Amino acid sequence: MKAFGKILGLVLLGLLLIIVALGFALTHLFDPNDYKEEIRQIARDKAHIELTLNGDIGWSLFPWLGLELHEASVATLSNPAQPFADLQMLGLSVRVLPLLRREVQMSDVRVEGLNLRLSRDKQGHGNWEDIGKAPPVAATGTPEAPATSAPTTAPAPEKPAQPIRLDIDSLTVNNARIEYNDEQTGKQFSAESIQLSTGAVHEGASIPVKLTAFFGSNQPVMRVKSELNGELRFDRALKRYQFEDMKFSGEATGEPLQGKTVTFATQGQLLVDLSANIAEWTGLKLSLNQLRALGELKVNDLDKTPQLSGALSIAQFDLAKFLDSVGQPLPAMAPGSLGKVELVSRLQGTPSSLALEDLNLKLDGSTFTGRLAVEDFARQALRVQLKADTFNADHYLPAKSEAANSAAVARQAQVQSSEAGAMAAGGTTPLPDAPTQGAWSTDKLLPLARLRNLDVIADLSFGQLTLSQLPIENAALKASGQGGQLKLDTLSGGLYNGTFQASGSLDAREDVPVLALQTKIKQVPVERILQAQGQTPPVKGQITLDSNLTGRGNSQKALVDSLNGTASFVINNGVLLNANLEQQLCTGIALLNRKTLATTPRSKDTPFQELKGNLTLRNGVASNPDLKVRIPGLTVNGNGDVDLRVLGMDYRVGIIVEGDKRDMPDPACQVGSNFQGIEVPLRCRGPLELGAKACRLDKDGLGQVAAKMAGNKLSEKIEEKLDKVNPKLKDALKGLFNR
Numbered sequence: 001m002k003a004f005g006k007i008l009g010l011v012l013l014g015l016l017l018i019i020v021a022l023g024f025a026l027t028h029l030f031d032p033n034d035y036k037e038e039i040r041q042i043a044r045d046k047a048h049i050e051l052t053l054n055g056d057i058g059w060s061l062f063p064w065l066g067l068e069l070h071e072a073s074v075a076t077l078s079n080p081a082q083p084f085a086d087l088q089m090l091g092l093s094v095r096v097l098p099l100l101r102r103e104v105q106m107s108d109v110r111v112e113g114l115n116l117r118l119s120r121d122k123q124g125h126g127n128w129e130d131i132g133k134a135p136p137v138a139a140t141g142t143p144e145a146p147a148t149s150a151p152t153t154a155p156a157p158e159k160p161a162q163p164i165r166l167d168i169d170s171l172t173v174n175n176a177r178i179e180y181n182d183e184q185t186g187k188q189f190s191a192e193s194i195q196l197s198t199g200a201v202h203e204g205a206s207i208p209v210k211l212t213a214f215f216g217s218n219q220p221v222m223r224v225k226s227e228l229n230g231e232l233r234f235d236r237a238l239k240r241y242q243f244e245d246m247k248f249s250g251e252a253t254g255e256p257l258q259g260k261t262v263t264f265a266t267q268g269q270l271l272v273d274l275s276a277n278i279a280e281w282t283g284l285k286l287s288l289n290q291l292r293a294l295g296e297l298k299v300n301d302l303d304k305t306p307q308l309s310g311a312l313s314i315a316q317f318d319l320a321k322f323l324d325s326v327g328q329p330l331p332a333m334a335p336g337s338l339g340k341v342e343l344v345s346r347l348q349g350t351p352s353s354l355a356l357e358d359l360n361l362k363l364d365g366s367t368f369t370g371r372l373a374v375e376d377f378a379r380q381a382l383r384v385q386l387k388a389d390t391f392n393a394d395h396y397l398p399a400k401s402e403a404a405n406s407a408a409v410a411r412q413a414q415v416q417s418s419e420a421g422a423m424a425a426g427g428t429t430p431l432p433d434a435p436t437q438g439a440w441s442t443d444k445l446l447p448l449a450r451l452r453n454l455d456v457i458a459d460l461s462f463g464q465l466t467l468s469q470l471p472i473e474n475a476a477l478k479a480s481g482q483g484g485q486l487k488l489d490t491l492s493g494g495l496y497n498g499t500f501q502a503s504g505s506l507d508a509r510e511d512v513p514v515l516a517l518q519t520k521i522k523q524v525p526v527e528r529i530l531q532a533q534g535q536t537p538p539v540k541g542q543i544t545l546d547s548n549l550t551g552r553g554n555s556q557k558a559l560v561d562s563l564n565g566t567a568s569f570v571i572n573n574g575v576l577l578n579a580n581l582e583q584q585l586c587t588g589i590a591l592l593n594r595k596t597l598a599t600t601p602r603s604k605d606t607p608f609q610e611l612k613g614n615l616t617l618r619n620g621v622a623s624n625p626d627l628k629v630r631i632p633g634l635t636v637n638g639n640g641d642v643d644l645r646v647l648g649m650d651y652r653v654g655i656i657v658e659g660d661k662r663d664m665p666d667p668a669c670q671v672g673s674n675f676q677g678i679e680v681p682l683r684c685r686g687p688l689e690l691g692a693k694a695c696r697l698d699k700d701g702l703g704q705v706a707a708k709m710a711g712n713k714l715s716e717k718i719e720e721k722l723d724k725v726n727p728k729l730k731d732a733l734k735g736l737f738n739r
Contacts, residue, residue, distance in 0.1 A: 032057045048134045050080035055089075066093035074132040084127050086114030102618055105167040114176040114194075122183045147664030168201035188218045198232075206231040206244065222254035246270050247682075263594035264288050279300040281310075289325045290317045297347070308349035316342040316362075317357075331398035338396070340364050366391045381455040387666065392466040398443075432686030432694050435648040440556035448554065451508040452484035462493075469532035470495060484509035498524030514552050515559060521545040526571060538691020541611065543572020549617065560620050560644050566677070567615040576606040576629075576692050591606070606631060606692075620645040627651070640684070647688045652698065654679040 032039070034054045043051035055070025071088035073108065089112040095105040103629055120126045153237040176194035177624040181187075192214045199208035209232050215224040230246035249265035268284040297310035319338040323330055331340070355373035361404040362368075370386035457480045465475035475493035479486065485507055492501040504517035522544050527537035549565035613627040620643070627638035640651030656679050686694035 037701050038729065044077065044294040048077055048132050050075040050077055050083075052083065067091075074380055076127065077133070077135045078130045079532060082127075083115070084131070085116045087115065094366060103620050108170045108172065109168060111173045112175065114173065116176075116178045117181075118179070118458040119181040119330065120184060124184055125503075126235060143373075154577045166201055166203055169198065171201060173197075176195055186219065190216045192216070195378065204233070204235055209243075217254075220255040222252065222256070224250060224252045227248035239504070241272045241274075244269035260327040262289055262326050274286075274302065288321045288322075292317065295347075305350060308347060308354070312343070312345055312347055312356075314341075314343040332698045333398065334395040335517050336395075337364060347587075355383075361386075363391075365397070376455075379455045380453055382457075384456065384458040384460065386460050388462045388465075390464045390466075391462050394466055394469060431643045431683060431696050432690065434643075434650060434685055435646045435687045437646060438557060439645070442555045442557050443553050443723065445556065445559075446506075446508060446513060446554055448484075448508050448511070448513065451481065451486065451506075452485075454486070455482045456480065465493065469534075470529065472500075473703070481506075492602050495521075496525045498522055500524060512552050512558075512578060513554055514550070517547075518549075519547045523572075526574075536689055538577055538689060539571065539574055539692070540577065540609070541571035543571045545569045563620045566612070567617070569615070570610065570612040571608075572610055572613055574608050576608060578604060578691070578693050600640040615642070618645075624651075627653070637679075638684075642688065648686065649684060649688050650680075651695075653682040653684060653695065655682065656680075 014098075033056055034051040036057070039053065039057075040051050043049050052073045052075070053069065053071070057070075058066070058068035067165060068087050068091045069087070071086075072090065073083035075081070075083040079512075086102045089110065091110045093107045118126065118128055165552045172193060172318075173196035175193045176196070177190070178194070179188070179190040194209045195214045196209075196212070198210075201207050209230055211226070212226040213226055215226065216222060223576070226248065228246070228248050231244045233242040233244060234240070245267070246269065247265070247267045252262045252264065253260070257344075264287065266284070266286045269280075269282045271278075271280045271282075273279070277300065279302060284293075284295045284297060286295075292315045293312060294315075295310060295312040297308065300307045300309070318331055319669040320333070320339040321339075323338075323356035341361075343356075343361050345359040348355045349358055353373065353375050354377075355369055355371065355375075357719065358369075359372055360367070360369055366388055368386045368388045368391075371383070372386070373383045375381040375383055396457065412702055451661070458477065460475075460477040462472070462475040462477075465472045467475075475491070477491045478490065479490040479491075481487065486505065488502065488504045488506075490501065490503055492499070498521065500519065500521045502517065504515065506516075507514040523542045525540070526543040527540040529543075545567065546569075547567035549563055549567070551560070551564070552562040609630040609632070611629045615622040615624050617623075622642040623640075624642065625639045627636075627640070629636035629638075635656040636653060637656075638651050638652075638653035640649060642649050681698035682695045683698040684692070685696040
């Protein structure tokens with residue numbers, strides 16, 4: 001028995017020696033380089049590819065089935081002259097015996113100088129679509145005989161194939177390049193200097209992976225340097241793939257960044273479970289220049305329409321500096337604007353949408369809560385539903401240009417000059433000249449191209465909103481827009497204990513946009529509105545205003561120059577500033593009555609009960625035919641124009657003397673029967689800001705006044721009438737309303 005075992009051992013040893021000898025002989029006596037043409041033909045017939053072997057072939061047979069190719073290229077049979085891939089060297093070896101057990105045990109796999117070229121022609125056909133396909137067979141004139149088929153039996157069901165086990169010592173790819181060219185769009189993409197190295201590749205074990213590459217594109221021109229590190233783990237039976245301790249970092253530059261460089265880094269744990277149809281990214285950390293973010297993402301229903309959920313937290317950062325660092329600088333704003341921004345939100349999305357739910361956004365001391373979503377990326381469909389405590393919108397409006405500032409300074413100088421002349425001469429100077437300096441900016445107001453692509457529905461509310469220097473309490477804004485047509489459903493709120501409401505529309509489809517605006521203001525202090533705009537108010541009081549206006553253009557000047565519509569206004573319980581009409585009239589009446597006023601001089605201002613009128617606007621000029629002012633003892637009627645283009649006015653005003661109508665009137669200020677119904681004419685012309693300081697006695701109308709006072713003596717000259725009057729009375733009449 002022992003002898004039999006010894007003999008069997010010797011036989012097996014002999015067979016092994018014979019196999020080794022055969023392997024040695026095959027690998028040393030058989031040179032595959034002598035059979036390159038046969039190998040190429042086999043590649044054509046079996047794999048349907050054109051294989052070119054310009055370098056040597058090295059190989060080994062046992063115990064490793066090894067192969068080493070140099071200077072090889074691969075092309076499709078339909079276009080054999082243009083290889084889609086070539087490489088400098090490919091080296092790999094596989095243990096022979098484990099292959100019989102469907103196990104792949106490989107030593108180090110090395111790929112040097114791989115160059116992969118993918119392209120799509122003008123007809124949309126990709127060169128990769130022909131890989132492995134046999135060329136079409138040319139049709140012949142001889143018809144083929146119909147094949148006769150013998151009865152066949154149903155094939156026996158095949159057993160499911162067992163997955164092949166992988167066992168690779170390492171994988172190394174050096175200096176690889178992949179490029180893609182699309183002739184239909186002209187777009188080109190590339191990945192260059194690809195370096196890939198891994199540790200031992202074993203299923204169910206962590207595999208160290210390191211990848212570096214340079215990515216580029218031509219539309220737009222971009223260049224990205226990147227590096228990826230982590231440990232890959234996979235289980236094909238469970239369809240579970242993990243990338244642990246993933247770190248991806250690099251730098252990007254190109255046309256969208258306007259010459260700036262963006263440094264980015266992200267890390268976390270990645271999981272894809274195809275059996276459960278989920279993917280997760282936990283422990284997410286992201287940095288992009290100054291921006292730092294944390295979060296987690298989860299995608300369900302990978303086999304259907306993927307559904308994204310997760311959370312995102314962005315630490316406080318300077319958004320203005322960040323946008324500048326990525327080549328997207330914002331227009332000049334108030335100092336510190338967008339300097340403190342932080343965000344916390346839940347995420348929900350699909351391949352075509354993304355929503356920030358339960359949003360908490362802090363912006364320069366303001367806090368916004370609500371929802372922000374893009375419902376369709378292709379249509380840029382933006383949906384906004386936010387509430388804020390306080391927000392100053394003026395801080396985020398672009399600063400005025402130098403031209404606009406210069407025009408404002410020139411106009412202010414003109415107003416100050418007119419005001420100084422009127423005050424210095426006590427109102428006895430000639431009428432101020434009508435203003436000619438434009439009051440409005442020619443800077444572009446609206447980004448028309450962006451508005452035309454906008455699809456937005458916005459619902460905003462604010463505890464306090466500052467807009468155009470106006471503090472609006474409990475403000476609400478609802479607006480929508482699509483295809484260049486925007487609609488303001490409502491903008492409303494409380495203003496200085498009054499209320500206001502506005503609605504309107506904007507048609508931005510053409511190069512000259514069309515604006516329509518309706519406003520309702522109720523019991524708002526008019527002087528506070530004017531002061532907020534940096535103007536000196538000529539009047540005080542509670543204004544109620546209704547207007548319906550339209551305009552065309554993309555600047556303040558263009559809109560005002562084309563302003564048309566109607567408006568009506570009422571100011572109650574107000575004051576005409578620097579216009580003591582009542583005191584001056586009472587002084588004149590007292591002189592006419594040859595009496596002395598018993599009361600002390602009153603305030604330099606003129607209180608009134610009501611000031612009202614209607615406006616019709618045509619191309620920036622507002623006509624006011626029915627101005628009425630109710631003042632104790634006076635009735636004031638007027639008509640004229642307000643030129644909004646230069647903020648100037650030209651009015652003719654008539655004041656009817658009624659006398660002192662108080663419960664205990666001053667006897668000297670009572671109007672006798674000879675003077676009742678007399679209308680003293682005024683002419684008011686000049687900058688709108690001057691108010692009553694721009695008014696003078698209308699000398700052209702004094703003749704009619706004198707004629708009425710004299711009864712039927714219409715033929716006598718005005719100067720003769722005035723010469724017969726006491727000099728004090730003459731001076732008083734000339735000085736009426738000149739202050």
